[in-house]
Amino acid sequence: MNPADTGAAAGPARTPVAEVVVDEALVRALLADQHPDLVSQPLRPAASGWDNATYRLGDDAAVRLPRRGVAAELARNEQVTLPRIAPGLPLPTPTPLRTGVPSDRFPWPWSVVPWFDGEAADLQPPADDEAAALGSFLRALHVPAPSTAPENRFRGVPLAERELGFDARIARLAADGWDVTPLTAAWRAARAAPVATDAPAWLHGDLHPRNLLVDGDRLAAVIDWGDVTSGDRATDLAAVWLLWDVAVHPVFADAYGDRDPALWARAAGWAALFTGIFLEVGDDDERFLAIGRRALDRLRTTAAAGGSS
Numbered sequence: 001m002n003p004a005d006t007g008a009a010a011g012p013a014r015t016p017v018a019e020v021v022v023d024e025a026l027v028r029a030l031l032a033d034q035h036p037d038l039v040s041q042p043l044r045p046a047a048s049g050w051d052n053a054t055y056r057l058g059d060d061a062a063v064r065l066p067r068r069g070v071a072a073e074l075a076r077n078e079q080v081t082l083p084r085i086a087p088g089l090p091l092p093t094p095t096p097l098r099t100g101v102p103s104d105r106f107p108w109p110w111s112v113v114p115w116f117d118g119e120a121a122d123l124q125p126p127a128d129d130e131a132a133a134l135g136s137f138l139r140a141l142h143v144p145a146p147s148t149a150p151e152n153r154f155r156g157v158p159l160a161e162r163e164l165g166f167d168a169r170i171a172r173l174a175a176d177g178w179d180v181t182p183l184t185a186a187w188r189a190a191r192a193a194p195v196a197t198d199a200p201a202w203l204h205g206d207l208h209p210r211n212l213l214v215d216g217d218r219l220a221a222v223i224d225w226g227d228v229t230s231g232d233r234a235t236d237l238a239a240v241w242l243l244w245d246v247a248v249h250p251v252f253a254d255a256y257g258d259r260d261p262a263l264w265a266r267a268a269g270w271a272a273l274f275t276g277i278f279l280e281v282g283d284d285d286e287r288f289l290a291i292g293r294r295a296l297d298r299l300r301t302t303a304a305a306g307g308s309s
Contacts, residue, residue, distance in 0.1 A: 018067040022053040065110040072108035074226025118213035118220035127217040135255030144199040145230035155205040156231015182299035183272040190269020193262040200230035207239040234266035241271035
């Protein structure tokens, strides 16, 4: 799912319609064509999001297929990048076990990935002390990326490049009756902060509660890496406002190991941008609306505390 890449100024984000119908018959046919040793395993629908449809395959795997053309490049990003970066990360990721190539039957790449037990973090919140686990995960991820890292014009970029969309969305939310003061306060502080000067780091790029799995109250996996890219680390650090109350944020920051005020100001700015998107997407997705409401309250608390993380 990638609601933040809907541009912005053009109009409200809405869940896109699938361009290809992905059903069990198609998935079985693709497996028969390209991975026939897997075709006899049980297969059942697991999830369908903005960009991908997922079928559980047996007990330990899943088949993940793009449901629209724009997501095909995201599937390639996962196939190429995760095998390079996942071995150094302290939480599991859906590194492809097998890959599928475009064919007459299906026009885009697809993957067989590990299956992880657990619920998305918006449905099963992680324990407060798991903020340290995510902070450590991002510290391991945020190392300098090579120039060959996937490009993404919506993630990791200077916030100035997102300003037009942010302003348009804030105007729409205000017109709908939302108190956008916490969002504009975080955005102004982020825009006033120094821009990133360190080397572009590897980024997950779409780190929100629906892309984190929780088993019990422990983080079980970090999923949906289609937006993996390089750039400003603040993009991923915004996740703390989407996941935990402000009192827990120091646990996350301590584990991450960087208290640079400019970095955290920009992170709050990214949180404001994502929160606005989730509130707007919430018109037709109650789960995103709930994520946005919680993040809005946390940004309000941050503003009241003077903008600290």
